[in-house]
Amino acid sequence: MxxxxxxxxxxxxxxxxxxxxxxxxxxxxxxxxxxxxxxxxxxxxxxxxxxxxxxxxxxxxxxxxxxxxxxxxxxxxxxxxxxxxxxxxxxxxxxxxxxxxxxxxxxxxxxxxxxxxxxxxxxxxxxxxxxxxxxxxxxxxxxxxxxxxxxxxxxxxxxxxxxxxxxxxxxxxxxxxxxxxxxxxxxxxxxxxxxxxxxxxxxxxxxxxxxxxxxxxxLFNKVSVYRYHVDQEKCTGCGKCEKACPMQISPVRETNHLECIRCGECKGGCSFNAITSGFSFGSKNKGKNS
Amino acid sequence: MKAGVKSSGKRWKRSTDKILMWQVLLFMAGVLAFAVGIYRDEVRTVLMKAIYICLECIGIG
Incomplete structure (x- = not known):
């Protein structure tokens, strides 16, 4: 197809x-x-x-x-x-x-x-x-x-x-x-x-x-229901997501940053599927970036 | 080690609870404010502005 x-x-x-x-x-x-x-x-x-x-x-x-x-x-x-x-x-x-x-x-x-x-x-x-x-x-x-x-x-x-x-x-x-x-x-x-x-x-x-x-x-990015999650166990810290981000933020260090427009480029850039997004009540992020 | 994992788990749960609390609080405040706005007939002001060409917006006056 x-x-x-x-x-x-x-x-x-x-x-x-x-x-x-x-x-x-x-x-x-x-x-x-x-x-x-x-x-x-x-x-x-x-x-x-x-x-x-x-x-x-x-x-x-x-x-x-x-x-x-x-x-x-x-x-x-x-x-x-x-x-x-x-x-x-x-x-x-x-x-x-x-x-x-x-x-x-x-x-x-x-x-x-x-x-x-x-x-x-x-x-x-x-x-x-x-x-x-x-x-x-x-x-x-x-x-x-x-x-x-x-x-x-x-x-x-x-x-x-x-x-x-x-x-x-x-x-x-x-x-x-x-x-x-x-x-x-x-x-x-x-x-x-x-x-x-x-x-x-x-x-x-x-x-x-x-x-x-x-x-x-x-102002709502940190608490919005639609949010990004970084799996710390999958993340190797390679920095590819940061390079892919067109808004120049670090999706790993600054998950759900004020400047994140949820374009998803970081997800596409990650070879380890460590970044996911979706609608979630509360935070799914376990670790320092929640 | 086990104690460390336990305390990290607790921290995560606290942060999750806090975000959930903010989500519920802001959403409820939003519903309330939206309803108050409709009750005060603010919608008419929005409509009246929107159905006529906004001369300021297009750079005329």
Missing amino acids: AKWPISFRKTVQSVWTVLTNGYIVGFFRGKIYTGKLKNMCVPGLNCYSCPGSLGSCPIGSLQAVLGSAKYKISFYLLGFFLLIGTLLGRLVCGFLCPFGLIQELLYKIPFIKKIRTFRLDRPLRWLKYGILVVFVMLLPLFIVDAAGTGSPWFCKWICPAGTLEGGVPLVSTNPALQSVIGFLFHWKLAILLVTILLSILIYRPFCKYICPLGAIYA
Whole structure:
């Protein structure tokens, strides 16, 4: 039997991206889906102004509720993050995020030299937590207009996913929008171009350094029900898993690390089947890495 | 030697119990918060934002 040409993870990522952006007619009409499905958030970063989007972006929704005059805390989004985070952790980043898939595909473009790590790599990983607190929470909450409404600061000034999934397709098909583009659109387009170029050089740079949604799910990685396990009796300490990890962590020393997106590359790299993953209540890891 | 294995086993059980406790606690808190959010009609705010083109998100205004 012929082997399926793409990996299981890539298949899930692709199917999920198509399913959650299935309003194809929106791309031709330059309009977005306005049905009731948008009551619900999708787990990954997926702009709700993407013409195909059938669900809401959790980061956009969080800013919308925090920035509204009516609410100053969002229990709905808090509950959503607690449920998804506790069950899946950053499995969402590895399997259910369309913008993650786009970056991975860009990284497949051949280039003279790919950058695995650099001097400020590790410290820069903390930047996403700062962006989460300042741009997603504090600024929409406290910088408000006369009506008491705050802007979605992250979406407005940073998010390249919104430009790629929403801005570019809508502006290119909607003449009314074309007539009002200005500095902000060019600024966001520049951020998108930088993100695209960096994604060719570095594996998922937006996820590593910028994504506030990844920062939220990372907080659950240590306790999420879906988790990785290292069998200390099978592990020989050869370091192959560390070399295979595209997020540059050590699956043996740092099992279920904040940066682990559960991509499974380490499992494939291990010749001794010492690394396994699955849904488990409590920890199966017996030893120092539990 | 036996004592060492026994104490390591105890440590592992304690860590397993702790993770399980966090999983149950966070999941229950999630269900509760989600329900409170629906009760407070936050869903309407999410829907209202999502069904109109978000001009900030696409870089217009």
